[in-house]
Amino acid sequence: MAPITDEQVEAVRALVATIPAGRVATYGDIAAAAGLSSPRIVGWIMRTDSSDLPWHRVITASGKPAPHLATRQLERLRAEGVLATDGRVPLADVRHAF
């Protein structure tokens, strides 16, 4: 896959915006759905591109947000109806299917 294009980034943002409240998606899923070659790119986009998108609905494949944001995001998710047990979100129930 060639270098990342603007459309890829747009696709990622669109997908994140598509995630309804009470649901979450994994970096890998978004990367795959957006046609990215590597999940890391998704993380890179979030870090660099600070949009108004609900990035807190994006978590790792382990069912937890990134370590430094874990506490905060889990709180937000809880407010949206996503109950996390032991700092972990039940992906099987809240994972959003694209």
Next chain:
DNA sequence: CTGTTGACCGATC
């Protein structure tokens, strides 16, 4: 141009 780093993932030990 080279080397590190980072919101990752999967396999393996």
Next chain:
DNA sequence: CGATCGGCCAACA
């Protein structure tokens, strides 16, 4: 379960 490794790709010093 935790730790490590390799692969992945772009930004940055």
